[in-house]
Amino acid sequence: MLEPLLLTRIVSTPAALDTADIPAEVIVLRTAPDEALVLADSSTISVDDPHAIIVDDTGWHGAWMSWDQAIPFLQANCAWELPAERPSMAQGRVADAPAKLWLEDDRMLIVVPHVMARDVADRMGS
Amino acid sequence: MALRIPCPHCGTRAIDEWVYGEIPIVPDAITDADARDVDRAYFHNNAEGVVREAWFHLYGCRRWVTVERDSRTDTFL
Amino acid sequence: MSFEYEGQTIPTSADESVLLSLLRAGIHPGSGGPLCFEGDCPNCLCTIDDVSYVRSCQTPAEVAVEVSPHGRDAPPLPPLDAGAPAIAVDYRVADVVVIGGGESGLQACAAAEANGRSVECFDASTGHDVVAIYPGPLVLVRTHGGMIEVECDEIVVATGAAEIHPVVPGSDLEGLWMPRAARKAVDAGLDLGQLVSVGNVPDALGATAAPGELVRFVGDHTVSAVITATADGEVETPCDNVVVGLGLHPRTGLARMGNGMNVRVVGDALLDADIPTCPPEGIACPCSNVTFEQLDNLHDRGFTHMELLKRGSLAGTGTCQGSVCTPYLRSFLQDRGQALQAPFTARPVARQLTLSEMAAGSHLPKLARTALDDVHRSLGARMDRMGGWWRPWTYGDTEAEYTAVRERVSLGDVSTLGKMIVTGPDAEATLQRIFPTNVSTIKPGRSRYVLMLDERGYVLDDGMIAREHDDTFFLTFTSGGASMSEMWIRDWSASWGHDIRILNQTLSLGAINITGPKAAEVLARATDDELPPFLGHSTLTIAGVECKVFRLSFTGELSFELHHPAADSVKLWTALMELGADHDIRPHGIEALFRLRLEKGHIIIGQDTDYDASPRRLQHEWAVNMNTGDFIGRTATERTNRIPLDKKLVGIETDGDTLVDGAVMWSGTEFAGTVSSSMWSPTLGKGVALAWLETVTGAFPETVRIDGVEARVVPPHFYDPEGSRARA
Numbered sequence: 001m002l003e004p005l006l007l008t009r010i011v012s013t014p015a016a017l018d019t020a021d022i023p024a025e026v027i028v029l030r031t032a033p034d035e036a037l038v039l040a041d042s043s044t045i046s047v048d049d050p051h052a053i054i055v056d057d058t059g060w061h062g063a064w065m066s067w068d069q070a071i072p073f074l075q076a077n078c079a080w081e082l083p084a085e086r087p088s089m090a091q092g093r094v095a096d097a098p099a100k101l102w103l104e105d106d107r108m109l110i111v112v113p114h115v116m117a118r119d120v121a122d123r124m125g126s
Numbered sequence: 127m128a129l130r131i132p133c134p135h136c137g138t139r140a141i142d143e144w145v146y147g148e149i150p151i152v153p154d155a156i157t158d159a160d161a162r163d164v165d166r167a168y169f170h171n172n173a174e175g176v177v178r179e180a181w182f183h184l185y186g187c188r189r190w191v192t193v194e195r196d197s198r199t200d201t202f203l
Numbered sequence: 204m205s206f207e208y209e210g211q212t213i214p215t216s217a218d219e220s221v222l223l224s225l226l227r228a229g230i231h232p233g234s235g236g237p238l239c240f241e242g243d244c245p246n247c248l249c250t251i252d253d254v255s256y257v258r259s260c261q262t263p264a265e266v267a268v269e270v271s272p273h274g275r276d277a278p279p280l281p282p283l284d285a286g287a288p289a290i291a292v293d294y295r296v297a298d299v300v301v302i303g304g305g306e307s308g309l310q311a312c313a314a315a316e317a318n319g320r321s322v323e324c325f326d327a328s329t330g331h332d333v334v335a336i337y338p339g340p341l342v343l344v345r346t347h348g349g350m351i352e353v354e355c356d357e358i359v360v361a362t363g364a365a366e367i368h369p370v371v372p373g374s375d376l377e378g379l380w381m382p383r384a385a386r387k388a389v390d391a392g393l394d395l396g397q398l399v400s401v402g403n404v405p406d407a408l409g410a411t412a413a414p415g416e417l418v419r420f421v422g423d424h425t426v427s428a429v430i431t432a433t434a435d436g437e438v439e440t441p442c443d444n445v446v447v448g449l450g451l452h453p454r455t456g457l458a459r460m461g462n463g464m465n466v467r468v469v470g471d472a473l474l475d476a477d478i479p480t481c482p483p484e485g486i487a488c489p490c491s492n493v494t495f496e497q498l499d500n501l502h503d504r505g506f507t508h509m510e511l512l513k514r515g516s517l518a519g520t521g522t523c524q525g526s527v528c529t530p531y532l533r534s535f536l537q538d539r540g541q542a543l544q545a546p547f548t549a550r551p552v553a554r555q556l557t558l559s560e561m562a563a564g565s566h567l568p569k570l571a572r573t574a575l576d577d578v579h580r581s582l583g584a585r586m587d588r589m590g591g592w593w594r595p596w597t598y599g600d601t602e603a604e605y606t607a608v609r610e611r612v613s614l615g616d617v618s619t620l621g622k623m624i625v626t627g628p629d630a631e632a633t634l635q636r637i638f639p640t641n642v643s644t645i646k647p648g649r650s651r652y653v654l655m656l657d658e659r660g661y662v663l664d665d666g667m668i669a670r671e672h673d674d675t676f677f678l679t680f681t682s683g684g685a686s687m688s689e690m691w692i693r694d695w696s697a698s699w700g701h702d703i704r705i706l707n708q709t710l711s712l713g714a715i716n717i718t719g720p721k722a723a724e725v726l727a728r729a730t731d732d733e734l735p736p737f738l739g740h741s742t743l744t745i746a747g748v749e750c751k752v753f754r755l756s757f758t759g760e761l762s763f764e765l766h767h768p769a770a771d772s773v774k775l776w777t778a779l780m781e782l783g784a785d786h787d788i789r790p791h792g793i794e795a796l797f798r799l800r801l802e803k804g805h806i807i808i809g810q811d812t813d814y815d816a817s818p819r820r821l822q823h824e825w826a827v828n829m830n831t832g833d834f835i836g837r838t839a840t841e842r843t844n845r846i847p848l849d850k851k852l853v854g855i856e857t858d859g860d861t862l863v864d865g866a867v868m869w870s871g872t873e874f875a876g877t878v879s880s881s882m883w884s885p886t887l888g889k890g891v892a893l894a895w896l897e898t899v900t901g902a903f904p905e906t907v908r909i910d911g912v913e914a915r916v917v918p919p920h921f922y923d924p925e926g927s928r929a930r931a
Contacts, residue, residue, distance in 0.1 A: 009711070011624075011704040011845035015588055032135055032187040034704070051627040051674070053704050059711030076564075079294045079352065080139055091136055093143045093185040096569035113710040115571035115592075123445055130339055130354065140354075145690065163838050167658040182690045190694055191725070192278075199463060202337050 001124055002061040002110075002117045005021050008042040011035050012052035020047040029100045029111065037111070038102060059119035063110055063124070070108045077123055095123040129200050131193060136186035147180035147190060174198060206267040208232075215264035222247045222259040223391055225270070232259050232272050234819075235424070236368075236489060237379035237447060240387050242327050243365040243454075245490045245522040248273055255279040256522055256555045260384075261327055281925050287557070292564030297323040300342045301359040302333045302457055307470025308361030323353050335551030336461040345554060346752060351562040357465045362454035364471040369401075369447045369529045370485045373420030378444045385446040396443030399429055403448035412898040413440040416480065420445065450477025452530045455825070459549035479530050481538040488528035490521020495535065500541050509536065509547045524553050573618035574713050574772035584792060590683035592619045597792040602885070604791035608758050608799055609886060612719035612783050613777060613791045617764060621666065621685025622712050625673040625692070627703035628856050633696045634668060636675060639818070639827040639834045646672045650753060651738050653827045654818055655680075655688065656836030660843055662816045662823075664688050665808055667755060669740050677740075677751065679764075681808050685709045695835065713772035718762035718791075718929070725783040726763055734763065736931045746778035756929035758796065759803035759922050798882045802891060802922035804854060809878040811852060817843060821852045822919065850876065850897040854919035857890035860912045868894060868914070870904035878909065884921060890914075891921045 010017065014033040022028060022038055022045050025057060029037040042056050065073065074082070077095040082103060090101045097116040103110035112120050128184065129141040151173075152165045177197050180190045194203040204215045208225065215224040222240070225232045236246035240263045250271045251257040259270070273279055297605035299315040301308050304326030315322045325331035325344050329352070340358055344351040366381040368374070380388065380395070382404050388395060389408065400410035401417045415433035420426045421454065428441045453472045487493050493516045501515040512518060512532055519525030519532065529546045537543050571592045578588065584595035595616065598604060599695040607613040625634060635642045638653045645651050657663050666685035669677045680688040689707045696703050717726055723734055732743040740753040751766040767775055780788055791799075797807070806812060806821065816829045817840065827840065855878065862881040869875055874897070881892035896903055896916060907914050918924070 009706060011706045015446065032189050035187075035706075051702075051704055053624055053626060053706045055624075055706070055708075055711075057708075057711045058768040059708075075293055076291050079354070080137065081296045083137065092139050093188045098185040098188075113571070114574065115710050116569055118572060118576075119569055145686075147690070147694065160842075163658075167839060180694070182693075184686065188689065190690070190697065 002112070002121045003063065004058060004114065005039065005060045005062045005111065006041055007057045007111075008038040008040060008045055009035070009055050009057040009058055010038060010045065010047060010050035010052060012047045012054075016047040016049035016052060020045065027102055027109070029091075029102060030092060031100065059114050060111050061114045062112070063121075065108050065110065065124075067106065067108065069124075070110075073124055090112045095120045129202070131181050131191075131202055133183050133186055133191055135189065135191075136183060139183070139186060143183060143185035144186050145182040149178050149180055149192070155156075157177060172197075176203065204266060206264065207269045210270060212784070214266075217265060219264045219391075220260050221249065221262045221264050221267050221270055224264045224389075225259065226388065226393055227391075231377040232270065234273060234773055235375040235377045237381055238384045238388075239366060239368070239381040240384035241252045241365065241381075242332075243523060243526040245527070245735065248522060249742045254557055261332070263330060263347070270580050287559045290557075290559045290563035293349060294564075295323060295351060295353045297321045297353050297355045299323070299357045299359060300325070300340075300353050300355045301361055301379040301656055302342070303304060303361035303363060303470070303472070304329065305470065307363075307472075308359070311359040311361055311469050313469075318322065325351075331754040332554050333457060334554040334556060336457055336464065337551060338464060340461060340464045340466070343551070345556060345560060350560060352564070357467065358457075358461055360455075360458040360461070360466060360468045360472055361470045362457060362472045364453045364474050365526055366452040367449040367452050367477060367479050367530050368489075369417060369420075369449060370489070370527070370531055371419045371482045373422065373426070373483050374485060375489070376420050376422045377424060377805065378422070378426035378442075379420065380444060380446045382446055382448045385410075385444075395498065398444045399440050400446045400448065401429055401431060401443035403441075403450065405448075406445050408446060410446050410710070411440070411442075413445075415509065417447065417449075419883050436755060449479050452476045454526070454527075455546060456524060456526070456553055459546065460551060460553065462548075471578055476530065476533075478534050478537065478543065481531060483533040483654040487531045487535065488516070488518035488521065488525075490523055490527070491517040491519075493518040493528070498532070498535055499539075502536075505537075507536065507541055509533070509544045512536070513547050519547060522555060524549070544921070571619075571710070573616055574769045575607070575618065575715075575776055576614045578773060578776055579616065579790075582790065584790075587793065589601055590619065590681075593684060594619065594682075595790070595792040597794045598790055601792065601794045601798075604789060604795035605633065605798055606884070607787065607789045608719045608791055608795065610720065611786045612717065612721035612725050612788045614712075614779055614783075614788065615716040615718065615758075615791050615796055616776075617716045618713040618769070618772065619679075619682035620709070620714055620764075621664075621680030621682065621688055622714070622766065623678045623680070623685075623689060623692070624675065624706040624708060625678060625703055627701075628674060628700075629701035630674045630676055630698075630703050633692070633699065633701045633703050634678075635832060636699065636834050637692055637695060638668060639829075639831075639836060639840070640668075641828050641831040642668065642670075643678075648735070648739055648741060649670055650738050650755065652755075652826060654823060655691065656818070656834070656840070657826075658835055658839060659815075659924055660817050660836040660839030661814060662682055662808065662812050662818065662821065663691065665806070667753065669753060679753075684700070711769055712766045712768045713775075714764055715772070715776055716757070716762055716764050717783075718758045719760050720928070721783070721786045721788075722761045722763055722860060725779065725786060725788065728782045729778060734745075746775055746782070748775045748778075750775070756926075757805055758799040759805075759926075760799075760928050761931050762929065766852060797880070798884075800881050801880050801893065802884050802886065802920060804893070804919040804924075806852065807880070809930070813895070816852070819844065820850055848898075850895055851903070852919060853881070853894055853896045853903075854917040854921060855881075855890075855892040855894045855909070855910050855914045856921070857892075857909075857914045858889070860910075861890045862892050862909050862912070862914070867910050868896065868907040868909050870899040870907055873899045874901050875904055875907050887921055893919055 027039040100111040298320035300326040332345040400409040415431040418430040506515040526902040579595040587596040666680040729746040753764040756762040861883040
């Protein structure tokens with residue numbers, strides 16, 4: 001169920017990330033004030049920070065889940081509460097992995113480091 | 127155990143997502159520079175009451191956050 | 204509906220407990236003693252579906268398949284079933300958790316909900332056993348379908364009060380009832396025959412009251428009479444069943460467990476406890492089988508406090524966690540002249556849990572797998588857990604793996620190495636202060652081995668620092684040190700206010716080490732680019748994969764570390780294995796790697812270092828430049844350099860024997876240190892080891908005895924000490 005993702009990892013000043021030039025339809029996982037995981041390849045992205053790190057990153061696997069799938073999975077594997085806002089990003093321990101979640105009205109994207117993808121997939125029952 | 131630590135970036139999370147980092151405090155009474163170095167490097171605070179400490183959110187943003195904890199109740203303020 | 208009991212089929216009906224079904228069939232399942240029907244005592248315990256110590260009064264008959272008694276003498280051992288099914292955890296969050304679904308509990312629920320607060324309510328009689336309260340607060344609940352964990356802000360304890368059980372002689376007979384249980388039994392249609400009551404029992408039960416105070420029960424297995432004391436002496440009242448009313452003791456165990464947390468007690472759990480008469484003899488604690496005679500013995504020896512009596516006798520440590528004995532321990536101490544004492548401290552867990560339930564929600568620690576995990580397994584590797592990763596310990600022939608590196612060419616998966624980009628205007632300044640080396644002299648395209656010290660001057664980690672551009676560095680750390688090193692650098696650079704960007708790429712990049720005398724030859728077949736010189740690095744395309752190539756050496760042979768996108772690991776590995784086939788290339792596991800590096804005298808952080816390993820003790824002062832500016836650990840290093848060296852990491856050689864890791868070294872009869880890493884060196888034909896040597900009467904010995912073997916202390920560089928092979 002978890003598939004390899006091609007993401008772009010950005011580290012820059014928080015202000016430059018706030019105003020980064022990223023296509024509007026692209027999902028941006030803001031993992032820290034100065035860091036983001038972007039669901040697009042790095043050629044489409046620029047930020048106003050001469051010292052920014054912008055690199056392609058193949059180190060993540062992810063899966064879209066309907067809420068019918070996601071709710072029982074999270075109930076058994078996530079000890080913290082999701083934010084209510086949609087769409088929004090959340091991150092924390094899920095199935096023992098440092099997971100990034102992208103929450104939409106009718107579905108959820110879970111992104112985990114590839115080194116834990118198989119074990120997370122086992123917990124997803126796939 | 128479920129100490130719950132507020133992360134300004136990710137929200138409140140249980141302690142097992144975190145790594146502790148002490149913020150050393152050298153008592154003002156120690157004035158000699160060498161003695162202050164020794165105190166900072168070798169002695170732990172473990173004060174009773176509200177203490178400032180750093181926690182690294184290993185399972186979330188992977189950043190240090192500074193929080194205040196009441197060491198008598200293990201609640202974060 | 205039915206369940207099996209000792210070969211009998213016991214019919215059941217819905218909404219009935221296992222205990223009630225058994226009683227209908229004329230069976231008392233426990234080892235005798237009064238029944239309470241409320242989970243307060245150990246008297247109805249059964250083994251239900253392979254789980255022992257289950258309260259049959261709180262187990263719905265419809266979930267039971269096979270029930271068996273515990274027997275009167277020996278408690279059952281739990282079944283050793285390694286295949287027990289995993290128990291799920293349902294994680295919940297609520298504003299308020301109410302424990303107890305009685306009148307006061309339901310009132311608390313309604314009040315909280317009226318204030319707009321979310322509420323979770325658990326009642327043991329409906330199969331929701333609250334077994335623990337932890338700081339947080341976190342409430343742990345056992346159910347027949349798994350565990351529930353609720354994080355909450357407030358806990359309301361509405362657990363009510365338990366009826367005080369009799370503990371006089373004969374209290375282990377069958378046919379004894381607590382008033383509430385007798386009520387339920389009668390309501391359920393059980394025939395209690397000639398029912399006699401003692402103490403304060405509601406008239407509505409229609410029992411014949413025995414006069415006076417309870418003395419003892421008599422009978423053979425089942426009660427046949429109760430003896431009471433009156434002003435005119437003892438009276439014997441014949442009976443079929445006895446109902447005993449001795450007062451109430453509030454159930455405060457969970458409230459005491461939540462001491463210091465936001466816990467509110469309501470309803471009967473707030474009652475003042477009745478203190479029963481302390482009988483002259485009897486079993487005060489039926490779970491641990493503690494008699495009043497034993498308590499007297501302890502009291503005479505000074506065990507005059509509740510906590511001491513508990514520890515001295517184990518009273519209160521069994522199934523019911525003091526529910527039966529606490530009133531009597533308090534009564535006992537008061538009777539022996541002590542002030543009335545509070546119940547002892549309550550700690551998790553309040554109920555027996557199976558190992559599966561204890562482990563619910565826990566799993567084998569999640570270990571990271573490199574992108575080559577499947578490749579290793581398909582090659583027959585024995586995988587081992589190291590530093591949070593699955594790593595190939597050996598592919599089955601460690602000698603051959605070792606030989607491939609020393610004589611030909613080999614691949615090693617080093618994807619687990621910590622990897623980090625540090626860039627920005629202050630990058631050099633940050634690293635200059637983090638590491639005890641002169642970072643400004645590392646030119647673009649060059650790299651250097653570095654130690655990372657703490658403020659005490661002890662080694663935290665080691666790794667490589669490579670300069671890519673003026674203000675961009677790529678760092679590697681040990682596999683186990685990657686996260687710690689990231690935390691360390693983030694913490695310090697922030698405290699210095701430095702303008703840098705940090706990216707931890709540990710999990711994003713794979714890394715393959717190609718090592719051995721033929722490494723450059725094989726690599727040259729995979730690229731048109733020029734390979735970097737020793738301690739140089741460059742970005743090259745290898746077999747179609749863009750790699751950061753670092754030339755360095757941990758094995759002692761010519762080596763190139765190829766860092767690449769994790770998604771390309773298998774492609775790169777496969778290509779190199781094919782290109783090296785004519786040199787009989789083969790991968791090496793960690794066991795071979797540890798031997799190769801030990802021959803070279805390369806340390807492993809954590810294996811050859813302890814918490815107090817300074818560069819001087821490690822004989823790594825060459826990696827510390829005291830002529831540069833300030834760095835973390837500098838002050839401590841200057842300070843400790845002024846005192847005599849007390850221990851150091853040395854090489855040890857033996858002629859015929861392999862030493863054991865951790866073995867003790869002796870100089871005469873004096874302790875002289877311990878061995879940290881050891882092996883038999885096939886190349887050198889002798890046993891070699893790294894060891895922590897300590898001074899003996901002020902000087903370092905030159906020979907030591909280890910497990911009866913004579914060994915020489917030598918410099919810790921056994922193989923190719925000039926490093927000519929790595930530089931070739």
